[in-house]
Amino acid sequence: YEIRGVSWRAHISRVSEQIARNGGDEEIAPARSVGPDGRALFDSVPDMVPAVGGIVDLREAHSEYLLPQEVLLFEPTATEIFMRGEAKKGSRLIFLNTPLTEEENAALLEYRRTLLKRGALAAEDDPFPRYMGAHALRLVQSAKYNMQKAADMMKTCVTERVRRLPIAEADVIDDLRLGFAYWHGRDRNCRPCLVLKLARMGPMLLDKERAVRLVIFALEYGLRFAMVPGRVENWVVVIDMENVMSIVNPMRIGSLISTASAIGTTLEKVYCGRMVWIKIVNLPGSGMLTRAINGVIPSEKKDKIEIPTDVKAALLPHFEPNQLECRYGGTAPDLRPEETYPFRFFPNPRGSVVRDSSAMWEKDADEVDTG
Numbered sequence: 001y002e003i004r005g006v007s008w009r010a011h012i013s014r015v016s017e018q019i020a021r022n023g024g025d026e027e028i029a030p031a032r033s034v035g036p037d038g039r040a041l042f043d044s045v046p047d048m049v050p051a052v053g054g055i056v057d058l059r060e061a062h063s064e065y066l067l068p069q070e071v072l073l074f075e076p077t078a079t080e081i082f083m084r085g086e087a088k089k090g091s092r093l094i095f096l097n098t099p100l101t102e103e104e105n106a107a108l109l110e111y112r113r114t115l116l117k118r119g120a121l122a123a124e125d126d127p128f129p130r131y132m133g134a135h136a137l138r139l140v141q142s143a144k145y146n147m148q149k150a151a152d153m154m155k156t157c158v159t160e161r162v163r164r165l166p167i168a169e170a171d172v173i174d175d176l177r178l179g180f181a182y183w184h185g186r187d188r189n190c191r192p193c194l195v196l197k198l199a200r201m202g203p204m205l206l207d208k209e210r211a212v213r214l215v216i217f218a219l220e221y222g223l224r225f226a227m228v229p230g231r232v233e234n235w236v237v238v239i240d241m242e243n244v245m246s247i248v249n250p251m252r253i254g255s256l257i258s259t260a261s262a263i264g265t266t267l268e269k270v271y272c273g274r275m276v277w278i279k280i281v282n283l284p285g286s287g288m289l290t291r292a293i294n295g296v297i298p299s300e301k302k303d304k305i306e307i308p309t310d311v312k313a314a315l316l317p318h319f320e321p322n323q324l325e326c327r328y329g330g331t332a333p334d335l336r337p338e339e340t341y342p343f344r345f346f347p348n349p350r351g352s353v354v355r356d357s358s359a360m361w362e363k364d365a366d367e368v369d370t371g
Contacts, residue, residue: 042166046158047129054165054220063345066225070350071190074231080189083303090144093276095137097230107140114147120154129154131162138273153269160212160270167217175214178202179337183222185323185330186349191234191276192226193323194218199243200337201259208259215263219271221343234276236318237267238328242282277304281311281328320351 039056042049079085081094089103100108112128115121120129128136132154139157143149169176176182180200183192196215204211227233267275308314312329323346324330332346 039166046131046162049131049162049165051131051134052220053224054161054167055169055217055224056166057168057170059169060342062225063342065345065347067228068345068347068349070348071186071232072228074190074228074350076189076231090141092137092141093273094230094233095273096134096233100137104137107145108137111136111140111147111150114151115154118151120151132157135273142269142272153272156265156269160266161216164213164216165220167213167220169217172214172217173341175202175204175210176217176341177338178204179335179340180204180211181215181218182335182340183218183226183343183345184325184335184340185319185332185344185346187236187318187323188320188350190232190349191236192222192232192345193319194222194235194237195240195340196237196263197240197242199240199247201247205247205259208262211259212262212266215266216270218343219266219274223271223274226345234274236276237278238315239278239280240282241280241284245284275304277306279311279314280305280307281314283307320349322346323349 041053042056076094076098077085078087081092081098082088083091083093087101092104112121112124112126115128116124127133132139135157139150139153140147143153178200179197180202181194181196184195186192201211204214222235306314311327315324316329319330321329321331323332325332325334327334332344335344
């Protein structure tokens with residue numbers, strides 16, 4: 001592994017892989033780079049495209065607080081591993097480096113058999129295609145354990161993600177500086193927060209592909225650099241509708257709906273099992289619009305999607321103030337569009353929980369008899 005940064009602010013920047021030649025008795029071949037900066041990973045067939053790391057040629061520096069120690073050492077409880085802390089079918093949030101239930105293991109076996117019948121696997125014990133191997137149970141859970149639908153979601157991953165990769169920073173840098181989609185801070189469970197400000201879509205409003213590529217870049221960045229498998233695997237989303245009417249007229253409503261639908265597919269199907277909640281804030285107009293939107297939200301999604309009337313009251317219980325912009329009730333400065341990239345992360349996302357623990361550790365250390 002190659003590490004960038006110092007102390008707890010380091011991140012793995014490049015991974016090397018060793019390949020044996022002609023059996024285990026022969027000499028190991030020289031390591032070849034498969035880091036996030038290499039386009040070679042994406043020159044192969046879709047089945048070999050990595051499940052994480054679809055962005056290349058990054059030039060802007062990462063935030064020094066991208067992975068602070070409380071994120072790297074975060075110990076998820078049952079509440080973070082499962083929705084509402086209930087270890088029941090379909091409620092898992094943390095999938096990696098944690099034991100699966102017997103039912104989940106049985107479901108993965110059934111999924112393999114379904115893919116074998118479809119010709120997606122050559123044998124029942126074959127590895128899953130690389131682009132979805134780490135996400136297999138997420139696909140099954142998102143499909144509500146319907147194996148045929150889960151198999152169809154593999155195709156969605158190919159058409160909506162794999163075919164667009166890699167995405168270079170230079171390809172989307174102008175759109176990143178519009179401030180439409182950006183990471184800003186973490187909630188108290190260390191989950192990064194994605195902000196989508198629709199009024200800043202600019203030319204992306206009429207260019208669905210351009211908008212989706214930008215969102216995929218942001219999500220790939222979050223997966224590659226802001227997550228810790230088995231500890232932090234999810235994100236939260238704030239969709240800000242402030243001034244959205246300034247970019248919408250009757251001639252553009254169709255384009256807005258089409259683009260919003262494509263982004264929704266990206267969030268829910270391509271990167272399934274990642275989103276804990278969405279807050280849709282600053283919705284214009286009367287309560288009639290809010291009721292209309294609530295009316296089309298599927299019943300199984302209503303516990304994840306909220307349209308609060310009081311933005312600050314809705315967000316502050318989930319965040320330390322320094323993690324939120326002032327406009328959302330926090331103490332971080334409101335960012336102009338061009339200030340949103342590089343993405344902003346901050347120290348101490350867990351607040352008093354970590355401070356109290358640190359104080360306890362220091363007290364224990366002071367009381368140790370060094371003899």
